[in-house]
Amino acid sequence: MQDLVYLYHGASEYILRKEINKLLEELNVDQFNVVKYDLLESNFSDVIEELQTISFFSDQRVVLVSGVLELYKLDEYDQQRFIQYLENPNPDTILIMYSSQINEDNLPITKAINLYAKITKLQEIKKEDLDLIIKKSFEEDGYEIASEAISELIERTNGDYPTIEQEITKLKLYAYDHKAINVQAIRLLVSKNFDVNIFELSSAIVAGDKTKAIQIYYDLLVSNISPVRIVSYLSGRIRELIHTGLLLSRGYSQDMIAKHFQVSDAKAYYMVRDAKAVGVKKLEKYLEQLADLDFDIKSGNIDPRLGVELFLFGVE
Template sequence: MIFNVWKDIQNKKVQPVYLLVGEESFLMQETLRHIVQASLLEEEKDFNLSVYDMEETPVETAIEDAETLPFMGEKRVVIIKNSVFLTSEKKKEKLEHRVEKLEQYINSPAPYTIVVFVAPYEKLDERKKITKLLKKQSVVIEMKSLSDDEAIKWMLNVAQEQRVELEKAAVEQLLVLTAGDLMAIHQELQKLSTYVGEGGIISVEAVNLLVARTLEQNIFDLIEHVIYRRSKEALQIFYDLLKNNEEPIKILSLLVTQFRLILQVKELSTVGYGQQQIASTVKVHPFRVKLALQQARLFQTEELAHILMELAEADYEMKTGKKDKQLLLELFLLKLFKND
C-alpha cells in the first residue's frame, strides 16, 4: 500500500489531505519527504512549507495557514505533527484545539494546499467524530513495520535510486545485521553505494566488510554458536565483547532478552500464530521474530525455561556481588555446552 502511495506522489498525483498513522518513524519521514519533494521546489520551501506541533500550537492556527494562498508558488504544504486530538490520550497541558474549524476545512480543503496530519500512535480513537471524518476524507497511510518481502522490495528500490545492484545474499545479510531496522538499512545502503560506485554491485563481502555488527547482533551470533555447539566460536565472541569494554551485565541482559524472545515465539507459534501476529503480540520487529523462530526450532520449551532460570540466577549473583561478573558468564556458557 505505502509503495503505491509513494509512486502516486512521485508522479505528482498529490492529494489535498493525508493522514499518516503509526509508529514506524522512518517510513513517516520518507513519506513526508516524498510529499514535500513532489509539491514544492527547493526555493519555495522557505515560503510555502509550514510545520506545526499540536502539543504546542492549536490546530486552528495551522488551518488558517492552510487557507492562506501560497507565496511565489503554486502549492503550500502544511504538516500537522503530533495530532493528539485524534487519540484518547489525556494531556496535562491546557492547550485546546477548535476541531470544528478543522472539520470545516476537511469538508472543503483549499485546492492549493496539501495538509499532512502526522499521528505517530499505535491507534486512534475511532469513536471521535473528527477521527471518523478525517479517515473518510483523507488518504490514510499506515506506518507499520514492513514484511520481509516489502522490506526487500524497498531495499531494491533504494539501490536502484542509488544506481547500484544488490546481490540476493547481500540483501539477506544486510537484513540480518540491521535486524530489519529501516533507518539503519537506508544509512548502510548509502554507504555501500558510495563504496561500490555508480553501476557497481553490492556483494555480501562488501556488507560484511562495511556494516558494523551491533551488540545485539553479536549476542544473536553467540546464541547461534551455542545452539550448534560451537564452543570455540561462542567464547571468541564473548571475549571480543569484553575486549571492546562491553559490560558483562549488559551482555547478560541481552542474553535474557533473546532467550525470552525465543521462548515467546516458540510458544506462540505452537498455538498457530504467524510471524506478523507474533511480532505484533510481543512488540518486536517481524525480522527479529523470523530469526528467533529459526532458533526456537532447535530448543525444547523446557530447555528454554531452564536456561532463563540459569540466567536469572546469574543475574542475582552478579548484582549481589557473590561472584566475578565475567566468571559467571563464562560458567553459564560452559554449562550450556556441557548439557549437550
C-alpha cells in the same frame, strides 16, 4: 485545484515522514516555510492561528501536524473550529496531518476529515518484500548486488528498514567505481545488529559451542555492549526458547510459532531448532544461572566481564 489538507496514516513514523518528504518535494516548498506542531504538546489554538495566518513572504506554507488522535479529545467548541477550517481552508497554507493510527468512529470530525482531506493509508514494509526493495534500490543507481549479499544485509540489520537504507548509502559509496556489491562487502562494512548477535550467542550456548559463544561475546564487548545488557537480553532469549519448547509440546507448528511471536519464518526455524536441541530443564538451569549472575554483578560480588565469561565457559 491544489489540495490544501492531507492525512497520512497506517504506518510507522519513519515511513510516514519519508512519504511526507516526498510530498514536500513535489509541492516545492522550502523547509523554511514548514511549521511543525505535535498536538500532544502544542495548544490547539496555536495550531488554528498558524493555519489561518496569511503568508506575506512566500506563495505557500506548510503546517505539519502530528498527534492527530488528540483532535478527537478536543471539546465541542474546538472541534467545531477545526471542522470550519476544513470546510474553508486558508489558500496560503497546506495542512499535512500524520498518525500511525486514526479514529474511524462515525464522529463529526471524522466525517469532515474524510470529506475534505486527501487521505493516504500507507503500509509497513514487509520482510518478505525486502529482497526486491534492496535489489531495486541498487539497480536504480546502476549497481549490481548478489542475492547472497542481499540475504546477508537483511540478516545483519535484522530486517530493520531504516538501518538497511543507511547501509545501502554506505555500500554505494564503497562500490562507486565498480558498481558491484558482493557478500564480502556486506561482511566488511555492515556490523551485525545487536539482536542478531544475541540470537547467535544463545544458539552457540544451546549447541554447547563455547569457542563461538566466547567469540561473539568479545565482539559485543568491542561494540561497547555492556555485560549487564548482554545478561539481560540473553535471559530474554532463553525465556523465548523455553516458551517455544512449551508451544511445541502443545502441538504448535513452526508456522504457528512464527505467528505467535510475530517473527519471520527463518527466525522461527532457528527458534524451533534450538528449543528442540536442548530440553526445557537445561534452559531453566541457564536462566537461573543468569539470574544469579545478574544479582552478583549488580551487588558488586563479581566483575561483570569475568562473570559472563565464567558462565559461557560453563555451558554444556
